[in-house]
Amino acid sequence: MTETLPPARILHAGDAAFVIELGETVDPAINDRILALDARLREAALPGVTELVPTYRSLLVHFDPDAVDGLELLGRLRGLDLEHPGEAPAGRAWTVPVCYGGEHGVDLEEVAERHGLTVEEAVRLHAGGTYRVYMIGFAPGFAYLGGLDQRLHTPRRVNPRLKTPAGSVSVGGIQAAISSVEAPSGWHLLGQTPVRAFDPGREPPFLFAAGDTVRFRPIDAAEFAALAARAADGDPLIRPEPASEHAS
Amino acid sequence: MSDRLLVRAPGPLATLQDAGRRGYQRLGVSGSGPMDRLAHEAANRMAGNPPGTVAVELALGGLVLEVAAERVRLAFAGGTFELQIDDKPMPWWSCVTVHRGQMVRIGRAQAGVWGYVAIAGGLALPAQLGSHATHTLSRLGGIEGRPLRAGDALALAELEPSPHPDLMLPDPPPAREVIRAVPGPQDDYFTPAGLAAFFGEGYRVSAQADRMGYRLEGPQVEHAKGFNIVSDGTVAGSVQVPGMGTPIVLMADRQTTGGYPKIATVIGADLPALAQIAPGGRLRFQSVSFEQALEARRVMRGWLDRLADRLEPLRTGADLDPARLLGLNLIGGVTAGDPLREGLVP
Incomplete structure (x- = not known):
């Protein structure tokens, strides 16, 4: 192009x-x-x-x-040729398990309803996308994702929550995100991943980087609990693959 | 048993800070470090430490330390605080050797907000992501990533090797009301009237002021093309203007990226002075060029480089104004009900 x-x-x-x-x-x-x-x-x-x-x-x-x-x-x-910096380094591809809805995604029903979707359709749209990590910012390891299906674009909450759990998988405006630590947020919480995007006691402490791609894999609450226990012991749960794995 | 400083009372907020966490902002980790870098470095220099050695940063006073070591040299800087070693008043901006069992009591701030206690030789403490700087929101650095609390023991890295005269600095840096700032990076997001208002009659620091940022009260700043930008990076001193039009100066514990346009950046030489303005205090922004900002920093660097030459033998007791002693209001004075405390605790 x-x-x-x-x-x-x-x-x-x-x-x-x-x-x-x-x-x-x-x-x-x-x-x-x-x-x-x-x-x-x-x-x-x-x-x-x-x-x-x-x-x-x-x-x-x-x-x-x-x-x-x-x-x-x-x-x-x-003096540098800033406009022609060459090729971006190849990103990596991640598949991130997410438990949608319920206590793990308290805004899922409301977001689905707002867009005239069933909860199942909203999950299918969110989990069916391939997302680009544009930036890590705001908090340690917090991944800003682009590539959210238009049917899930949702303006931010009028009243941000003062606390949202670590691992929140959320949408705000045209963006999506995976959070890393407990933090305030005005985004809508669709689900939660047991993966710790940031764990200072683990090697490596950070998982995602700008330029990576992310897909989501729906899991149930029982699998979430089992994986969360492993993550608490320092297991990163997921490993990156070359970005070509997500090429469509 | 190892040599330690025991925290008997932390005051409203005391954290351990070194020069800050470098290299992880690209991964969303705040730089943290001291609110007043000038005073932090001055305290370390007075203690004979390399710049950036981990020190205690305290807000508003109320810190009490007990010496659990044969002796240790401590240096005090930043703002002006009442200081007593046992019951003996001492000048702030000083460097004194204290001995086992002595109590170091830091009273209410007489001027400024942030004070520093540098420990000769530093503290024995594991670093996290390459730094001791405490960032409470991400629970990194210091002791378990949290503020100091009563009962904490700070292990000394080394015992003071030889006796050293007690010293004081007779001319600490003055408070500033005029705060210099370089326009940008998004000054083109504001109307000429908005820029004139910002660099106009001035602002007050609001009660919403903490290690992340200082929200200001005063003239509204008019945006030219909305108040949302696609998020980009922030620095200490970035002045962002959200939709309501009153500026927020981002400080040490700021988030690494932000989605509001940034009208200007407070220069490195004046950010320490801004940090020391308590809620309700006045300031006025003055627009300066990048070159002027660099020159101001060279002046600040020169002040630090000549610091050792200006230290004088410590004067205490009869040499100090006795009226100041009557004004002493230790620990209890900065706890519940103090309006300055509002917004300064995390």
């Missing part, structure tokens, strides 16, 4: 970071370019650059202003 992508912009984020922005929309082509640029800059290991944070459509470049002249670094970044 050929298309014209917006030009790259380098924006100021104070005196210890720049934002390299390659677009302002949710677009897999833009996200691919961000992930490719992230890989290039990690490889380049520019002096003074301390941390890179890829998001949907921008790359936050943290630097240590005591270690490098900010103007010099800005010049170096401007």
